[in-house]
Amino acid sequence: MKVLSTRPEDLEMPLSGFSDYLTPVEHFFVRTHVYEPKVDMASWSLKVEGAVATPLTLSLDDLRKMPAHELIAVTECAGNGRGLYDPQVPGLQWTTGSIANARWRGVRLADVLRKAGVKSSGVETLFDGADVPLGTMQDFRRSITIKKALDENTLLAYEMNGAPIPQKHGFPLRVVVPGWASDSWVKWLTSINVLEKEWDGFWMKNAYRQPTHPVAPGTALTPDQMVPVTSLRVKSVIWSPVAGASVAPGSRLTIRGTAWAGDQGPVTGVQVSVDNGRTWRGADLARDQYTQFGWRQFQYEWVPRDAGYYTIMARANDANGNTQPFEPEWNPSGYGWNVASSVAVNVGGEPSRPAQSASAPPAGPGDFRSACLSCHEVNVITQQHLTRAQWDREITKMTNWGAQVKPEDRDRFLDYLFSNFGPGK
Ligand SMILES: Nc1nc2c(c(=O)[nH]1)N[C@H]1C(S)=C(S)[C@@H](COP(=O)(O)O)O[C@H]1N2
Ligand SMILES: [Mo]
Numbered sequence: 001m002k003v004l005s006t007r008p009e010d011l012e013m014p015l016s017g018f019s020d021y022l023t024p025v026e027h028f029f030v031r032t033h034v035y036e037p038k039v040d041m042a043s044w045s046l047k048v049e050g051a052v053a054t055p056l057t058l059s060l061d062d063l064r065k066m067p068a069h070e071l072i073a074v075t076e077c078a079g080n081g082r083g084l085y086d087p088q089v090p091g092l093q094w095t096t097g098s099i100a101n102a103r104w105r106g107v108r109l110a111d112v113l114r115k116a117g118v119k120s121s122g123v124e125t126l127f128d129g130a131d132v133p134l135g136t137m138q139d140f141r142r143s144i145t146i147k148k149a150l151d152e153n154t155l156l157a158y159e160m161n162g163a164p165i166p167q168k169h170g171f172p173l174r175v176v177v178p179g180w181a182s183d184s185w186v187k188w189l190t191s192i193n194v195l196e197k198e199w200d201g202f203w204m205k206n207a208y209r210q211p212t213h214p215v216a217p218g219t220a221l222t223p224d225q226m227v228p229v230t231s232l233r234v235k236s237v238i239w240s241p242v243a244g245a246s247v248a249p250g251s252r253l254t255i256r257g258t259a260w261a262g263d264q265g266p267v268t269g270v271q272v273s274v275d276n277g278r279t280w281r282g283a284d285l286a287r288d289q290y291t292q293f294g295w296r297q298f299q300y301e302w303v304p305r306d307a308g309y310y311t312i313m314a315r316a317n318d319a320n321g322n323t324q325p326f327e328p329e330w331n332p333s334g335y336g337w338n339v340a341s342s343v344a345v346n347v348g349g350e351p352s353r354p355a356q357s358a359s360a361p362p363a364g365p366g367d368f369r370s371a372c373l374s375c376h377e378v379n380v381i382t383q384q385h386l387t388r389a390q391w392d393r394e395i396t397k398m399t400n401w402g403a404q405v406k407p408e409d410r411d412r413f414l415d416y417l418f419s420n421f422g423p424g425k
Helices: 015-019 061-067 109-115 368-372 388-400 407-420
Strands: 001-004 010-012 046-050 056-058 069-077 097-109 124-129 140-145 154-158 174-176 190-193 235-240 254-259 266-272 296-301 308-318 341-347
Touching: 015 235, 015 254, 015 341, 046 109, 056 061, 056 109, 061 154, 097 109, 109 154, 235 308, 235 341, 254 266, 254 308, 266 296, 368 407, 388 407
Parallel strands: 046 190
Antiparallel strands: 001 010, 046 056, 069 097, 097 154, 124 140, 124 190, 154 174, 235 254, 254 296, 266 308, 308 341
């Protein structure tokens, strides 16, 4: 796994993880905003409250006694691909791997809501998990529309790939919202609140929002100019060969990739080009992987005849005719990257090696360590490539969350962050 943050833990699946149909827990990406909670099963329960006739307190046994449902679905972070946007945006710099595919088993959220006698005045369900915020940051809570909550595919899952949900992925119970980005898939679930108006908490009104229409790269937008992230977009990733690979002319090469979609799944086709996008042909999709919300592997046989440098591309489409764009649709938080996948290979040439990463940056000035490295390690910071204005906003965000920055240190921190972790650094 690629470690993006050690503490809280954020781990990215390597490209090779796409070769599994169901992602084993060792390759299942991890995304935690704060530290992983330890859930004590002796006292754990699920509360269902708000606009319901009968508020409920359910044990895991109560849930296990209800009818069980199973489905395969990808879990993909809204920020998957954030690190590919230009200009760069703050946040974990995921490339292709904040995604996994698993078989989920649990109860329908709709069955639980009906058991509680959900009122017709309910418009959203608000989820909370057992994790606790750091410093003065707001508790991670997310809401989904009542329509999605009552969808027969939306589950409260207690099993992942045939075993109890692993600790890092939300044991004992997590929300599974197939087709939607996984910021709504609340882990370590402890409460469901049926709301009669839209929730106005930080994690819905300030975070996880994107513009309704593409905006010029670098545009500053306020939260009210954006809407919450919901459905995933159709997407594909080529994972073999890898970028820069060397291929012998005349040899048979199998191009392999994985494709998935959101609410308008399943994936119905993938087109591949081996000539920089001039011509396209259909790839072979795995026939036994035709599900609405799971991913689907594909392959394409290619015998490159002439030596040269070729860009292989893939472009998937979903059941509603949506396809992948060729150009990124930049947005301030770097969500929803689904540009057609491309991998350049050298036919008859030497493999090209990626550039080596630079040496370790100098330690921060003054009280940087105690001010900025108490909640998380430096890797959260060193992966950013931000402008001075963006770093200024990061310092403000962190002081709002409780970072103690002395007035005389603020400018020194800003100089240090911008000069070491600025654009292109
Ligand atoms: N309670 C809780 N649930 C959470 C989160 C979290 O930090 N706390 N992170 C969310 C986000 S942004 C993502 S992408 C997924 C990641 O799920 P995973 O760690 O099982 O891959 O969990 C979601 N559910
Ligand atoms: Mo996420």
